Amino acid sequence: MTAAIILAKREPPERAKDRLRLTTDLPFAADLMVACLQGGQPVSEATAIAGTTVGGPLGERLTWVSGQLRLGADPDPTWASLGDDRATKQLARAMVRAAQSGAPVADVLSRLADDARAASHAAAMARARRVGVMAVAPLGLCFLPAFVLLGIIPVIAGLASSIVLPMFP
Incomplete structure (x- = not known):
């Protein structure tokens, strides 16, 4: 039963890859996007360029947002639509906040890029540490029986041979 629950909660491989x-x-x-904005492009054009260049799932989402912004959609709900995924939630919040407050978008995106890079680095380091921990289990399973057979059993056999058991008549 618990295995079924764990498998049901597990993320499909293609979703994890995306x-x-x-x-x-x-x-x-x-x-x-920061480079495009600093070059004088509007937000919709910078988003379109980033979406086309990056491609993949993020590129598709950015291209959609760019199309909506070009059509004159309200920026808040348009950017908020990216908040469905954990990876793009920060981008959605930052862009909605920038649109509402009038803060310079390039500064917000620069901080977002730095934070995302740091989070990506931390996740990569955690995955690397997890590999090291997971490699110990098979090694332990291989070396523990050998240690018992070659190290402990001969000592016990040697001690057992020297112990004199009392004889009952």
């Missing part, structure tokens, strides 16, 4: 790609592409897309 989420990983979203996470790794986000800093590059944010930096590209």
